[in-house]
Amino acid sequence: MSNYAIGQQYKSHTVTKGENVYRIAKRYNTTPEAIYKINPTAKDGIKEGQILAIPVVDDQEYKTHVVEKDDTVYNLSKKYNTTPEVIYNLNPEAVNGINLGQVLRIGVIEKNIEENRDVEEQIQDGKSKVLDSLKVLPEEKKIVRYITHKVRRKETLYGIAGKYKITVEDIKKENKRLYSEQIKKKDKIRIPVFAKVETPVEVVKDSIVNRLSVTTTYIIKPKDTRYNIARRHGITIGELERLNPNIDPNLPIGTEIIVPTTVFIPVEETLESGFELYEVPAKETIFNICRTVQISSDSLVKLNPFLVEGLKEGMVITIPKKDTLALDIVAQGKYLTLEDKLYNFNLKKLAVMLPFTLDTLNVETRQQTTDYLKKKPSLRIALDLYSGILIAVDSARVKGITTELNVFDTKKNNNKDYITKLINENNFDEADAVIGPLFQNNLETVAEALNKYNTPVFSPASKRESSLYDNFFQTRPTSAVLQDKIIAFVEKDSIDKNIVIIVQQSPKYEAIKAKLKAKFPEAKIARIEEGNYLYEVHLNKVLDEKKPNWVFLESDDVAMISNVTPLLNAKAESHNITLFTTDKNTAFDDDSIKNEQLSKLHMHYPSLNKEYDKEEVEGEEKKSVSPFVKRYIKEYGVEPNNWAVRGFDITYDILMRLGTADDLYHSVSFEGVTEYEETKFNYTKKIIGGYYNNAAYLIKFDNDLKLTLVE
Template sequence: MKKYLLIFLLLIISNIAFAQQYKSHKVAKGENVYRIAKRYNTTPEAIYRINPTAKDGIKEGEILAIPVTDDQEYKTHIVEKGDTVYSLSKQYGITVETIYILNPEAVNGININQILNVGKIEKKDPTAIDGSSEQGKDSVLDSLKATPEERSIIRFITHKVKRKETLYGIAKNYKITVEDIKKHNKRLYSEQIKKKDKIRIPVYAKTPTVKDTVVDTAVSRLTTTTKYIVQPKDTRYGIARRHGITIGELERLNPNMDTDFPIGMQITVPTSVFVPIKESIQPGFELYEVKPKETIFGILKRTRISSDSLFKMNPYLREGLKAGMVITIPKDTLVVEDVSKVGKYINLENKLYNFKPKKLAVMLPFSLDTLDLNARQQTEEYLKSKQSLRISLDLYSGILIAIDSARAKGITTELNVFDTQKRKNRKHIKELIDQNSFEDTDAVIGPLYQSNLETVAAELKKYNTPVFSPASRKESTMYDNFFQTRPTNAMLQDRILSFVEKDSTDKNIVIIVQQGKKHEGIKEKLIAKFPGAKVAKIEEGNYLYEVRLNKVLDNEKPNWVFLESNDVAMISNVIPLLNAKSESHKVTLFTTDKNNAFDDDNIKNEHLSKLHLHYPSVYREFDDTNENEKEKTVSLFVTRYRKAYNVNPSNWAVRGFDIAYDVLMRLGTADDLYHAVSFEGTTQYVKNKFNYDKKLLGGYYNKEVYLIKFDDDLKLSVVD
């Protein structure tokens, strides 16, 4: 019960972190905890947790222990009057995009006294010479930062948006870029323009014409120009580099250049090619031609360098990777991919490249509106009686561990938590969505109930936001943005029926099914799948006589028996009868639904083990003491969960972790989740595995199911 109260507190705080290592920091004059937290990319709460006395204030010269997940520090800047994101990018020699990546909140504008991260504090390696080590190469790469070119603004024009106008069309009309408009209308970084909106259009001092321009380059000067037709695989950076000029100089030569850079477009370039590509390569680096179907994360895996390093060497990669493109990589880093190791399961942790901050929303029925957290006894009683609340808290606790684990891999997450309160709460959920911004949310996990899930999927379909169902086994036939993470009962049944069918030619199939309408469907399905099977007669009250069992068992063939029931009395009657004949008649037991009745104390696991019970499952069993490489994620999760809550994780906590961690890993290996679920192969974490497929009508479903069996030693194993 203490665990659930703790999760309630975490729910209210909506933030959690478990430090992987610590760094000492000496407080400088004028520093506060918030600024120190920004410097080390952590939170004030995490610092207070390790240094509780800091809540009363900190003093110059005081030493603080700082929880960090990597060894990186960041420069900070306190926003002053007149500061803009653009001016700060110029001041610190970084791009506007970098500021937004380091400070996601800045897309909504910056305010005086706000603290921003404005670049990494670089660590120099005195032993690195001419790129002979990785750190040496990184120091070379860090010098390749883009420096924004400042243009003088004469005045601003107010433009009233007309029907069907787009930012691109407006920018083209005023002969400026979309970024120019967004810089002076910051809300447009997160909002779409609407009819009758009034936006500020900057008017820049006139740029000298090409004829009057003399462009300095690192090698020579521009004297004459010619026309060039954009070819397939061309990029702005590639063309600029081949002609010995910068992208800024290319844009000045072509002020009306289409930002989409279409094939066949005619542009102005210098007549001479001043710098051949090979001559532009720095010592310690080499050229590599991109192969067909090759991806960025594939190159990162083969070269074993960071995505930051790859983008610094090849800024044009942000426009997309194309076959035949020539890129720069460090020398002697390319390794040949061993295709023999590629199997059914894929490890997304080795394919990460998209490290932009992710935004997740969790929508679960916490029912906080009905609780008085000051009344501890009342809260504990409510927790004991409310199953949906316990499931929600377990899911949420697992999600928090997943976010922290992803952060250790370089994936940072902004988490927003919403209380859906109860089942069929359409009005409340619509209000939550209307009152909050979901446009840039990468994924929503929840709600718990199918009716609420359908409402969320319907409301967020306009943004194409993926909605993940954590618990419901029902699919959606209406919404393309609906992701069913839990296989349906039909999938579970089909999995074990297919397994038995493959090896049933010399087996005696026996069907024992509980009476009643609820079990008529599975009985008919079993008979249709195995028309030669023998059906045992069940007496009134769901009782099987031994004489009835003897009539359907075969003395010559192995007997494969399906037992379908949720009646403890019936199962406790049938299992001992089968167990008594397990050796003489070679009995193996199967069920399409191992429900709670099989776990009753009246059912002996020794019998199930002797009968080698086979059943389909959403979960797999794991051994958290196993040192096997495959179990490292399992052990790490269990260790973190025990440390955080002082109890072992439930299946729902594990499920919350697995779903959230899979979502974050997929977002880190693709541009969005729709791209990520197209990967061939299955992902597997602690107890769950995922392999999504698209329904012809409706959303996505997880088609992966485990087939579990009892071994002789009472242990459970996964049947391949």
């Protein structure tokens, strides 16, 4: 098949039994992303006999092999009548070893071209061969000296070759044992230094044509970003930076960098229906762009993740077209079902670091254990999280994802020396992810120690972010994320509403008060007396009988909440009142605060958990039991609490992401939200620091004390 516009060529492929998109991409030297772009329905799975359109890269097809138990590169070379050198050249990542389930290219599928060409083409080929024979052959590279390189932890031949701007084959020729052995930490290998040849460097053009080799050079051009370069070469930003450890973050035009040779995907081909490209003019701002296309800054960054590095003149970004459904697509977000897209079945290595304090617990004495647990809330949380983690590991195993789980006791808060010793004595650099510790200070210690290995560290409980470490993943939506969730909800429907702000008198509430006033400049501020008391006469001044009154109540003072909510309920007899809060803290759960009053006011609040009545049949509540809950009850004999559910959701999401990507940094580039039992995840990179989860729920009290999921 051939197709349109830019002259892109396609061929058809009939899916055979056992194939998946990843393996097909390997065969045709393209990427799953390129195949999904042409065949959108393939994202939902493919089946035997289905016909897919495949982009033609170099008009070559490759034999592929799925690695089985006891396979080695040497054995496969014998089996397929080739050499280890060919397999390594076709699969540069294999220099680090091969893993069960990995798809390897083994060799080129030969084609009988002569039978399908006419005489004129053959004559033309003959002329070309004569001309080629008259060309001067390039001189063999001359070695002028050698460098001894000591292999460091996690280094690969691929990365070392990139560092010295040579190929893997150049290194192997001078270190013959590397044709059959893998490099190890502290190995010393010879690196050839070649004489400089005064020939122009061939620039890799921005096209979909591919040249097969281990690495090549690329010249930075105007409008390039790290994200675009990495995406169009089929690698992650982290991998690009590992190939170019000294890369200038400003990407000066004309700079030469190292990239793997793979499929180049023009930006136009990655656009979905309803979107278009926009070239950033001088003095443009993100605020102006968002106002013009009528989307939030978060949505714009989701469409263009590289914007976390800043907006620059000449950038080409993706924006929604006007008068299309694209705005709805951005606003609502897409939900990802990762279980349907698994392809990376390598063994996953997780480390769990929680404060079990087992050295001071006598588990043989039941009463002492019970008393100890009552006095140690951190231990109770740790045990609940861990119980959910175990169920997640077992659930992922059913999907084909096996996990090596290593558990470490962090003992107590502010335990830097002990945790540093733990890390130094164990192979944390080999972990795909670390879950924990529980306390922020210990989290910072772990993130700092593992940042040099780029090992992701997930915070399971703390609400605080890290502004220092790029490998820090904040799983709980922060207070700012929760605030923005409900403010955005009110903001998009605030026309003809009387916005009222009732805020506790306290320095800690000045920031949210200022934020609400900035978002709703026409809002009315209720006067609060000393002692955080609201008089009815002051409430009357800010309410409107003719308009719906949307009231923000911001407080953690039980006395103030128990004073304000009855007043609002009384006024609800004559006024249309809806209650909102950006923080439903524990004060709202106090016995003196009546849920009946919150229900009557239809109070809306943001939540990190899916707190709602999940199923109702014929007016009678019916509790739906998920497979996780069933498995948990079977394993432990009780229903899981919020911390157990949280442990499951975080861990299962990590394992599913690892099963559908090269690593966790690759997985967070996927557009969309993942959701499990009571939590959803959508990780976004901060400009300075790590990743935060900007996915949250919006809950409201409905009639008859029923909780309803709004968003």
